Amino acid sequence: MDNELISGAEALMRALENEGVDTLFGYPGGNIMPSYDALYDHKTTLNHILVRHEQAAVHAAQGYARVSGKVGCVIVTSGPGAMNTITGLADAMIDSTPIVVICGQVGAAMLGTDAFQEVDTISVSQPITKWAYQIRHADDVATAVSRAFYIARSGRPGPVVLDFTKNAQTSMTEYHPQKVDFIRSYKPTPSPFREDIERAALLINSSVKPFVLVGQGVELGDAREELRAFLEKAQIPAGCTFLGLSALPSDHPLNMGMLGMHGNLGPNVMTNQCDLLIAVGMRFDDRVTGNLKTYAKQAKIIHFDIDPSEINKNVKVDLAVVGDCKHTLAEVTRLMEKTTHQAWVDGFKPYADREDVKVIQPAIHPTEGPLLMGEVVRRVSEATQDKGILVTDVGQNQMFGCRYFRFTQGRSVVTSGGCGTMGFGLPAAVGATFGAPDRTVCLFVGDGGLQMTIQELGTIMEQRAPVKIVLLNNNFLGNVRQWQYMFFRKRYSFTPMVNPDYEKIAQAYDIPCRTVTERGQLDAAIQEMIDTEGPFLLQCAVKEEDNVLPMTPPGANVDEMLLEVK
Amino acid sequence: MNQEMTKSQCGDCKVCGKCGTLDCPEGRTCYTILVYSENVAGILNQITTVFTRRQVNIESLNVCASSTPGVHKYTITCFCTEEMVIMLTKQIEKKIDVLQAHYFTDEEIFILECSLIKVSTSQMLKDSEIGRIVRRHGARIVEVNPTYSIIEKKGLTEEIVSLFQQLDERGAVLQFVRSGRIVVTKSPVEQLDRYLEERESQRLK
Ligand SMILES: Cc1ncc(C[n+]2csc(CCOP(=O)(O)OP(=O)(O)O)c2C)c(N)n1
Numbered sequence: 001m002d003n004e005l006i007s008g009a010e011a012l013m014r015a016l017e018n019e020g021v022d023t024l025f026g027y028p029g030g031n032i033m034p035s036y037d038a039l040y041d042h043k044t045t046l047n048h049i050l051v052r053h054e055q056a057a058v059h060a061a062q063g064y065a066r067v068s069g070k071v072g073c074v075i076v077t078s079g080p081g082a083m084n085t086i087t088g089l090a091d092a093m094i095d096s097t098p099i100v101v102i103c104g105q106v107g108a109a110m111l112g113t114d115a116f117q118e119v120d121t122i123s124v125s126q127p128i129t130k131w132a133y134q135i136r137h138a139d140d141v142a143t144a145v146s147r148a149f150y151i152a153r154s155g156r157p158g159p160v161v162l163d164f165t166k167n168a169q170t171s172m173t174e175y176h177p178q179k180v181d182f183i184r185s186y187k188p189t190p191s192p193f194r195e196d197i198e199r200a201a202l203l204i205n206s207s208v209k210p211f212v213l214v215g216q217g218v219e220l221g222d223a224r225e226e227l228r229a230f231l232e233k234a235q236i237p238a239g240c241t242f243l244g245l246s247a248l249p250s251d252h253p254l255n256m257g258m259l260g261m262h263g264n265l266g267p268n269v270m271t272n273q274c275d276l277l278i279a280v281g282m283r284f285d286d287r288v289t290g291n292l293k294t295y296a297k298q299a300k301i302i303h304f305d306i307d308p309s310e311i312n313k314n315v316k317v318d319l320a321v322v323g324d325c326k327h328t329l330a331e332v333t334r335l336m337e338k339t340t341h342q343a344w345v346d347g348f349k350p351y352a353d354r355e356d357v358k359v360i361q362p363a364i365h366p367t368e369g370p371l372l373m374g375e376v377v378r379r380v381s382e383a384t385q386d387k388g389i390l391v392t393d394v395g396q397n398q399m400f401g402c403r404y405f406r407f408t409q410g411r412s413v414v415t416s417g418g419c420g421t422m423g424f425g426l427p428a429a430v431g432a433t434f435g436a437p438d439r440t441v442c443l444f445v446g447d448g449g450l451q452m453t454i455q456e457l458g459t460i461m462e463q464r465a466p467v468k469i470v471l472l473n474n475n476f477l478g479n480v481r482q483w484q485y486m487f488f489r490k491r492y493s494f495t496p497m498v499n500p501d502y503e504k505i506a507q508a509y510d511i512p513c514r515t516v517t518e519r520g521q522l523d524a525a526i527q528e529m530i531d532t533e534g535p536f537l538l539q540c541a542v543k544e545e546d547n548v549l550p551m552t553p554p555g556a557n558v559d560e561m562l563l564e565v566k
Numbered sequence: 567m568n569q570e571m572t573k574s575q576c577g578d579c580k581v582c583g584k585c586g587t588l589d590c591p592e593g594r595t596c597y598t599i600l601v602y603s604e605n606v607a608g609i610l611n612q613i614t615t616v617f618t619r620r621q622v623n624i625e626s627l628n629v630c631a632s633s634t635p636g637v638h639k640y641t642i643t644c645f646c647t648e649e650m651v652i653m654l655t656k657q658i659e660k661k662i663d664v665l666q667a668h669y670f671t672d673e674e675i676f677i678l679e680c681s682l683i684k685v686s687t688s689q690m691l692k693d694s695e696i697g698r699i700v701r702r703h704g705a706r707i708v709e710v711n712p713t714y715s716i717i718e719k720k721g722l723t724e725e726i727v728s729l730f731q732q733l734d735e736r737g738a739v740l741q742f743v744r745s746g747r748i749v750v751t752k753s754p755v756e757q758l759d760r761y762l763e764e765r766e767s768q769r770l771k
Contacts, residue, residue, distance in 0.1 A: 122608060127615050131662045132608075151662060184765040185604050185665045309656035312649070 008138030009038035009169040012102070015145035017045055018177045021073050023064060023434050024048045025057035029077025031104030031117060034169035039075075049434065049463060052455035054081050056427035058088025058159075059453070061099045063431030066414045067389055067439070069222070071152045072099040072431065078106060079117030082163070083124070087421055089159045090128040094418030095243060096220060098157035100148045107167040108136045121163045130158030136165050138173035146180040155188025156307040157220060189306060192323035192331070200278075200302050200321050200328075201335035207276035207300075209344045210236045211267075213259060213288075216243035216417075217281010217305060223326035224248070224410045227280065230333045235340040237348060239267030241282050242402055246412035250386065256348050260288045261552045262399040265359075265561050266351035268552065271296050272559040273347075280304045281325050284314040285418065290558040304328055358563045359549050364404055370543040371519055373400035373444075373472045376526075380442050380470055381405045383526045388440040388468075389414065389432050393425030393449030395479035397472045399548040401444040411436075423452030429467040430459055440530065442468045447499050448477045457509040464534045469511075471539045474546065475499055482547045486565055506537040513537040596625070597651040598675055598749055601640040601658055602632060602665040602758050609663055613640060616657045622646050626679075626746035634758060637665065643747050666761050675749040680720040683733060684741040687715045696738055703729040714740055723747070 006014075012035055016024070024046055028036045039048060051057040054076045061072025076085055082103035092099050106115040125132045131151045135144045148160040204210055218227050224247055231238055231254045239259040240248060248255045257264030259271075271277065277299045282288070289295045292314060301317040303310070304325050311320040321328045363374030377400050381388060391414040392401040398415055407413070414432050416424040429443040450471055460467055481495040506513035512532050514525045516539070529536040550561040603609045610629060617624050625643040632639035646654070651669045658667040687710060690696045700707065705719035719729050726744055733739050751757075 123611065126608065126612055127619075182769050183662065184762070184769065186662050307660070309653070309660050311656075313653060 003174060005172040006175055007034065007038065007169065008135070008141050008164075008171055008173060009034040010041075011138060011141040011173055011175045012145065012164070012169070013038045013042045013046065014175055014177070015142050016073065017042070018142075019145065019149045020070070022047060024073050024075050025051055025060040025064070025431065026075035027051055027054050027057060027077070027081060029081045029104060029117070031078035031106055031166050032075060032081070032102075032164070032169075033077075033104075034166065035075065035102070035104070035164065047434075048075075049430070049459065051427065051430075052458045053453065054084030055087050055423065056430070056453050056456045056459070058085045058092065058099065058101060059421075059424050059427035060431030060434075060459075061101075062088065062092050062095075062097045062424075063391060063414045063428030064435035065098050065431075066428075066435070067411050067432045068435035069411060070098075070435070071149050072097070072435075074099060074101040076101070076103050077117070078104040078121070079119045082121040083119055086124065086128070087419075089125055089161065091416055091419040091421045091424065092159035093128045093130065095416065096157050096216065097159065098152040099159045100145075100152050100162065101159060102162045102164055104169075105134065105163045105165045108165045109167065111165070121161065125161045128159075129161050132161040132163065134163040134165065135168045138168050138171040141168065141173065142175055142178040143180065146178040147183065150180045150183070151186070155186075189324045190308060190322050192321055192328050196319060196321045197328060197331045198335060199319055200332045203276055203300060203302060203319060204234060204236075204278070204332070205337050208341070209274045210234070210276040210278060210341065211270055211274035211299075212236050212238035213271075213277065213279040213282050214238050214240040214244040214247050215280060215282025216241065216247070217325055218244055218247035219411055221281060221306070221324050221326045223281075223329055226326050226329040226333070228252070230329045230336075233333055233336050233338050235342070235345060236278070237270070237341070237345050239263065239271075241285070241288055241417070242415055243413060243417045244282060245390075245402060246407040246410050249408050250406040251408075254345070257352070258402060260285075261290070261554070262403065262548050262550065264352070264403075265355040265550055265563070266348040268561055269351055269559040270348060272298065272557070274299050277301045278304070279317075280329065281306070283310050286314070289315065290552045290556050290560070294557040296558075355550065355563065363400075366519075371516065371522065371540055372546060373397060373540075373542050374404050375519075376470060376472060376522065376540050376542065377401050377404040377444060378406075379522055379526050380444075380468070383530045384440045384442065388412070388442045389436060391415070391425055391429040391432055391441060391443040393443070393445040394420045394422045395446045395449060395477070396474070396482065396546070396548050397425075397444045397446045397449070397478075399479070400472070403548075405442075422449040425449055426453045426456045426467070426469070427459075429469070430456055430463070430465045433465045433467055440468060441466065442470060444470050444472055446478055447471065447473045447475065447497060454505070457505065457511060460535045461509040461511060466534050468529050469535065469537045470529075471502060471537060472542050473499065473502070473539055474542050474544050476544060478546070479548070481545065485545070485547065486551075486553070502537065502539050511535045511537050513539065515539040515541065517541045594645045594647055596643060596645055596672060597669045598672070598677075598747065599640075599642045599644070599651065599655060599658070599667060599669045600749070600751070601642065601667045602634075603638050603640070603661075604663040604665065605631075605636050605638050606663050609638070609661065610640070612661045613642070613658055613664075616654055617644065620650065620654060622650060622654065628746035628748050632758070634762065637758070641746065641748055666758055668757060670749070670751065674753070675751050677722055677747055677749050678720060679723055679726055679745050679747050680718065681726045681730070681742065681744040683717040683719070683730060683739060684714050685717065685733060685738040686740060687711065687713060689736075689738050690715055693736055693738065696733065696736060699729065699732045699736075705729055
């Protein structure tokens with residue numbers, strides 16, 4: 001056995017198994033065929049999901065990774081196959097999602113000759129990956145794969161590309177399993193300075209109005225418990241970013257709601273009233289901060305992050321605690337005084353009440369008029385006892401989804417945050433069903449976004465992937481229409497859209513489907529969807545010209561939220 | 567070093583670097599970034615895109631093997647604010663195969679550049695001032711043939727630029743080339759060695 005010679009392609013399969021890979025999303029083609037041939041003998045351990053477009057393979061791997069905490073894995077061919085992964089790579093990069101994308105490549109001898117289906121994948125993908133590497137020798141496979149997975153999952157996670165030349169797939173090598181957990185030029189988790197931990201505790205102990213911004217870093221660092229202990233010890237209120245939504249249960253008394261342009265009123269307004277702003281595993285995205293010139297200027301700011309290059313990038317901070325927040329939060333908590341900030345916490349209530357009356361109740365409990373996205377989302381969430389996984393596409397469906405879905409468990413949000421990639425939802429939901437097979441995966445998607453990756457209904461059909469697809473159909477590219485309404489004098493330039501008959505489409509793909517046009521039909525249809533085993537398409541004919549509120553207009557101050565639009 | 571030459575002379579110092587001005591009028595400073603990386607392909611590309619994204623021009627760039635086997639050294643100069651150079655350095659260091667990136671002001675480093683100036687031999691023989699300029703600048707004439715002569719000058723940016731400008735004023739210059747800056751740090755601490763030692767001890771754990 002020791003000196004057994006196997007192909008590079010076979011070595012790839014063994015290396016993937018060695019990394020604990022159980023699921024691959026992919027699409028075959030010429031320059032990856034040797035690897036697909038090897039895969040044929042590993043079908044029982046490596047469950048390959050044939051998608052219908054390579055972009056979808058990447059989004060599926062992202063969905064898989066986000067809900068499972070494992071590294072998502074993709075295998076595609078060279079040239080067009082590799083190029084179709086680019087959008088997903090960019091999305092995974094900005095949202096720190098650990099995936100490894102293996103692309104075919106022409107034989108090393110033909111590199112640079114403009115060979116058939118040759119594209120310089122490394123150069124194209126380098127700016128949007130954590131690491132991109134070309135495997136040109138079969139001997140290099142075991143180490144490269146282990147390095148790729150180590151880089152993808154460690155520190156601040158991200159996407160990795162392995163560009164696998166055809167000759168490396170076909171030539172022979174001895175395979176020895178590798179376990180890379182050290183790269184001298186790469187320090188994934190910087191160690192925090194004791195002094196910074198102490199200073200953080202000091203600042204928190206002397207703060208009267210502290211406020212915490214919870215980001216995805218808490219989920220990625222598996223620090224939900226540490227976060228809770230931290231918040232509860234000093235009774236510090238918190239707001240969550242999009243990607244941090246399920247890091248803290250929605251009904252936790254200290255959870256003041258969502259941050260950002262369409263977030264909740266309280267956390268946004270109070271950002272500009274607190275005396276200490278504590279950011280944990282978030283990166284001060286412009287959709288969260290609004291106008292930086294007026295953002296939290298009254299407050300001292302502490303930034304907990306694992307990535308030193310995030311410190312002072314957008315917002316100048318008074319103190320940075322660089323390191324793994326699972327560790328740093330716990331350390332700071334130990335030095336914190338047990339206390340309450342009752343008056344300060346109570347101060348959020350009037351804003352919550354105002355938003356509830358003005359925005360939330362009308363959105364989730366309307367009594368007349370057309371069906372609204374908000375009520376659909378809330379009913380679906382309730383039907384899962386708030387235990388479902390929320391997957392959204394991009395647009396109003398995403399904003400309403402994130403605003404009104406509720407969370408009781410971690411790793412329950414799959415949405416395209418930093419990139420805002422329409423077409424993300426459907427394939428990401430497919431991936432989520434493989435990453436968390438025991439949970440209910442609920443996708444909210446618009447009529448625009450669904451059609452961007454609608455071919456994945458084929459994957460769902462073939463796999464019987466139990467995606468609960470909630471199509472929020474408003475016959476518009478709704479989010480853009482809202483901006484046109486608010487900022488472009490209601491000139492609806494190419495946002496109304498003629499839709500196909502989605503029931504027929506569902507039927508063609510053998511996916512059970514129900515269309516709801518009236519409020520009275522909603523609950524029964526949702527129950528039917530939840531009770532139906534496997535996939536389901538619930539089409540909701542929602543109000544055509546609805547607006548997501550509240551809203552901080554682009555570039556406005558974080559505390560200048562509109563509760564209504566004229 | 568000729569002190570007078572350190573102040574802005576061409577009036578367009580912030581990007582052209584011609585006058586070798588050390589203090590940029592817009593609050594930008596000349597920084598030298600030293601990057602050490604593993605010897606793998608594609609690093610240069612990754613480093614330069616950090617500058618492109620941040621819309622900072624690279625003024626000069628030198629790449630060579632370092633004194634440590636398998637480690638490459640990049641010497642990059644640019645004009646920017648301190649805030650920006652901190653961001654650039656952190657984003658470069660974030661690249662997986664980059665070992666270290668540090669930035670320095672001119673006071674913290676020993677600097678050397680070299681240049682070659684090709685002049686017409688007949689003009690040089692006609693115009694005796696050319697020879698005086700060359701001697702005043704401590705430059706060397708390394709080639710003389712009936713058509714052209716080559717002057718070599720090593721030193722600081724501003725010395726080289728001064729030589730070039732004075733020769734150019736006399737209409738003598740056929741070609742001019744100036745190398746990227748190379749530097750060594752003045753600090754007694756060798757940061758790369760220290761980093762590698764630290765990492766090796768961590769590897770063994
Ligand atoms: C790939 C891509 N193209 C374009 C956009 C710009 N965009 C953002 S939201 C949106 C409209 C989405 O419409 P729809 O999918 O129907 O969802 P709705 O907003 O109506 O819920 C568009 C076009 C985008 N985010 N992604």
